[in-house]
Amino acid sequence: MKAILVGDLHLREKAPAGRIDDFAQVQRDKVRQILTIAKEQRVDFILQAGDFFDYPKQKKDFIYSYVDLFKEFAIPIYCVLGNHDLFSEKTPLYWLKLEKVITVIEDKIELDDVVLYGVRPYGEIPQPENNNVMKKNVLVIHKMIGNEPQLLAQNIVSCSQFANQTVNYRLRLVGDYHFRWEHFENGWTINPGAVVRLRRTKWDMMLEPSVVLWSSETEEITWYKLNFKPYKEVFKDD
DSSP, rough: EEEEEEEOOOOOOOOTTTTOOOOHHHHHHHHHHHHHHHHHTTEEEEEEEOOSSSOOOOOOHHHHHHHHHHHTTTOOEOOOTTTTTTTTTSSHHHHHHHHTTTTSSSSEEEEEEEEEEOOOTOOOOOOOOOOOOSSSEEEEEEEEOOSSOOSTTTOOOHHHHHHHHHOOSSEEEEESOOEEEEESSSEEEEEEOOOOSSSHHHHHOOOOEEEEEEEETTEEEEEHHHHHHHHHHHBBOO
């Protein structure tokens, strides 16, 4: 099977402070790019690592603009909850699930040759049986993992430490940490990074929005950089 791996989306109606472009259109263009890549590569599904929306109250017409977009491409999307997501009645993810355009991984989901495990923020990580030739375990988690803190006093787990805590997975898709990285140790651990730039920080200045193609058969990965403008063209100067 093939999948496109996506990091934090943070979909929101209002532009973040300092953005001077048409942020709503930029978000939609990014999502359409992701879906187009997935279609062109003939993937079986898309995995998203939490913070699908930036806050749990959004206008219904905004939510349904994405429902329509996801229905247009009809590619299965599996995600986990992030710390910005709530999953209760009338939240954005609730409506997406109701319309059957996403599936929230709340326990595990068995597909053709992979088993998806999902972990919400601060949730306990399942320890499945060893991978076998027929089924490969895939973990999708929203957790602060990386090798360099993005904020002062930020408590993070290193990539190597996390890989060695989860040895029975062949792929770990990680969200929350907004800067992209990859780490190969006991299989792949990948954070594609945030899809949009939200803040005027050095990390956002360096961010190159991207997604990753992963094959369960070969375990090869390919990075795809999304279209984006230079930082100075989308944020105002102080």
